[in-house]
Amino acid sequence: MRIFHGWRRFLLCLPLLFFIPHLFSVVELHHNANVEKHPYKHRNKFNHLILGPAAGQGLHNRLQCQALALPPNIVLQFSVITGLKALNRTHFSVRSQSSNFRHTIFFVTVFTIYNTSVSANANDIPSNMVTVGNTSYNKLERSMAILNTFINFIQVSMPQSNIIILTDPASELSVQRSRVTIFPIQGDYSREKLMLQRIMSYIAFLEAKLEEHSQKQDPIHHYIFTDSDIAVVDDLADIFYNYPKFHLAVTFRNNKDQPLNSGFIAVRGTRYGLLRAKIFLQEVLKIYSSKYMKASRMLGDQLALAWVVKSLPSFNAKRFTRPQAFLDEIRGASVLFLPCAIYNWTPPEGAGQFHGMPLDVKVVHFKGSRKRLMLESWNFFNSSTSASISDMLCLILMSGRTKYDF
Structure with a gap:
């Protein structure tokens, strides 16, 4: 009877062996998603210039800007800034x-x-x-x-x-x-x-x-x-x-x-x-x-x-x-x-x-x-x-x- 109860407990716990690693993977995935979504929470300041989209696009009384041939949020060095207008x-x-x-x-x-x-x-x-x-x-x-x-x-x-x-x-x-x-x-x-x-x-x-x-x-x-x-x-x-x-x-x-x-x-x-x-x-x-x-x-x-x-x-x-x-x-x-x-x-x-x-x-x-x-x-x-x-x-x-x- 003791042996039967031991195997029963093992069989009941067996699904957890698969669920726990999966749970940690989900938590890690969620953590990584938050890092990508909120980068400033993990690195508050930058030591290089970062360009992003220009706010105020389409508003007639606001400055309109374009960075030609440059993807958004690029790290820039002044030697390559040629299309910022x-x-x-x-x-x-x-x-x-x-x-x-x-x-x-x-x-x-x-x-x-x-x-x-x-x-x-x-x-x-x-x-x-x-x-x-x-x-x-x-x-x-x-x-x-x-x-x-x-x-x-x-x-x-x-x-x-x-x-x-x-x-x-x-x-x-x-x-x-x-x-x-x-x-x-x-x-x-x-x-x-x-x-x-x-x-x-x-x-x-x-x-x-x-x-x-x-x-x-x-x-x-x-x-x-x-x-x-x-x-x-x-x-x-x-x-x-x-x-x-x-x-x-x-x-x-x-x-x-x-x-x-x-x-x-x-x-x-x-x-x-x-x-x-x-x-x-x-x-x-x-x-x-x-x-x-x-x-x-x-x-x-x-x-x-x-x-x-x-x-x-x-x-x-x-x-x-x-x-x-x-x-x-x-x-x-x-x-x-x-x-x-x-x-x-x-x-x-x-x-x-x-x-x-x-x-x-x-x-x-x-x-x-x-x-x-x-x-x-x-x-x-x-x-x-x-x-x-x-x-x-x-x-x-x-x-x-x-x-x-x-």
Whole structure:
């Protein structure tokens, strides 16, 4: 009887010997399918350029692009990019309407290098190096490459403008470029306080310009405060020419929690414009310091900026849902609100809604790991005499949903 019960148990378990391996095969197949369907879950960032389909195809007010004879999602080297073309051209102003505009525009950015990173570069290991095109960069060189690319784009799109770099006096920053000036401002430029210091540096700079105004009557110079990871791809003089009554301008997007982006702030260079902009930023700094210090490394300035604007009972926040410029009086300042879609467009990273690039885009903002894409796009534009700004924008558009290694 015992022998019979033993064989019975064996016969009952026998089907499992065939079912279990099959079950593991199904699980593995399902796992592999998910890897192919969601590649970014297993490799979040890429160290090479990836082109995919251009979003916005068929929309009349979006850039249309084509990569001739190249399959989608191909890994590209610049030596083989020969068929990337814009099928329609972006609406570059070329100062057509503002040809009589005589005021000089200064771009102002905050940038510093950390002396500890300078000494650390001698001990760089291969894992800390990043290669873009034929050039390898350590962390310091990578930051300087971004700064120089920022300058390059401005000098192509607005060659008569000037660039001012606000920096820590203790920094060993040196930039030998024409029409570029280093402007040291004392402060705390540590990584944890850099966004807070940026507002303080802007205020100190505006105070210095107000002091110059009180001493002598210089020609009017307008100022555009930006992050250093942007590419100016069209003339921005139209802001001051087409909207002659604003004191400062900020960019907005349809985002309930963070509707304003602090990476682009334009200031009219009249004495009253400088004064109102300074007072406005002082109010933002006050709110930042009292309410958002827990977000001092990131986003605190944007949250404070939104609070200052949206706290007014008369302000209509629904206007942020429409990508159209508008003026409003905010705490005594005439503030121009410009749509991010044109003046602060950011390539979407990873998944999400993405409706392409507007034809009239003027500023591309390479936030976060998109900085590799910033260097790659400049290399593409600079490597060929036949490549136009529109073609370069197609490179950005077709690469914008990929996460890169910066």
